[in-house]
Amino acid sequence: xxxxxxxxxxxxxxxxxxxxxxxxxxxxxxxxxxxxxxxxxxxxxxxxxxxxxxxxxxxxxxxxxxxxxxxxxxxxxxxxxxxxxxxxxxxxxxxxxxxxxxxxxxxxxxxx
Amino acid sequence: xxxxxxxxxxxxxxxxxxxxxxxxxxxxxxxxxxxxxxxxxxxxxxxxxxxxxxxxxxxxxxxxxxxxxxxxxxxxxxxxxxxxxxxxxxxxxxxxxxxxxxxxxxxxxxxxxx
Numbered sequence: 001x002x003x004x005x006x007x008x009x010x011x012x013x014x015x016x017x018x019x020x021x022x023x024x025x026x027x028x029x030x031x032x033x034x035x036x037x038x039x040x041x042x043x044x045x046x047x048x049x050x051x052x053x054x055x056x057x058x059x060x061x062x063x064x065x066x067x068x069x070x071x072x073x074x075x076x077x078x079x080x081x082x083x084x085x086x087x088x089x090x091x092x093x094x095x096x097x098x099x100x101x102x103x104x105x106x107x108x109x110x111x112x
Numbered sequence: 113x114x115x116x117x118x119x120x121x122x123x124x125x126x127x128x129x130x131x132x133x134x135x136x137x138x139x140x141x142x143x144x145x146x147x148x149x150x151x152x153x154x155x156x157x158x159x160x161x162x163x164x165x166x167x168x169x170x171x172x173x174x175x176x177x178x179x180x181x182x183x184x185x186x187x188x189x190x191x192x193x194x195x196x197x198x199x200x201x202x203x204x205x206x207x208x209x210x211x212x213x214x215x216x217x218x219x220x221x222x223x224x225x226x
Binding site: 006046089099105 | 143145154155156157160168171202209211215218219
């Protein structure tokens with residue numbers, strides 16, 4: 001089955017700096033790559049997703065890039081704020097397959 | 113619109129006990145699933161359903177049963193709880209297939225098995 005690896009496991013940045021979280025996947029058939037944010041004690045919530053027919057997608061301060069050849073995708077957060085502190089999960093899934101696989105998560109801390 | 117509602121929020125079981133985790137959604141989503149979240153392991157799929165009367169196994173189904181008698185409800189049953197089932201459980205739903213649609217998660221159930 002699909003295997004998703006996520007790095008780093010923890011990331012600490014200063015407020016205003018950028019943060020980058022990287023994920024790799026094993027199955028070249030995967031074509032949907034969402035990112036979820038989970039604040040402490042809360043439910044995971046989708047923040048952005050990308051499909052394999054595009055290489056980059058932006059939504060205000062967050063962006064995701066996808067390199068299908070290398071089978072990796074990354075989350076970029078610019079101008080980080082303390083409220084960005086959370087655990088971020090990447091995921092990957094194949095067409096017609098409901099078994100979406102998640103990365104192990106990255107705990108991002110933004111220091112004021 | 114309550115979204116995805118899970119009960120209970122916390123539960124402590126003794127080894128061998130059984131229980132049912134409840135999940136209901138009011139968004140008329142066809143797809144529902146159960147995940148468990150363990151430290152350092154992300155979210156792993158236990159079981160999922162693509163519609164009423166249809167269920168299938170995910171990555172870690174052993175020790176769990178599900179049923180989907182209505183579109184709204186998707187309960188998860190632990191038949192004989194084991195300490196290895198200590199985890200946080202999330203129910204999720206999506207309008208389309210989980211393969212290409214955003215998941216809407218419930219608030220989670222923290223289960224401890226002693």
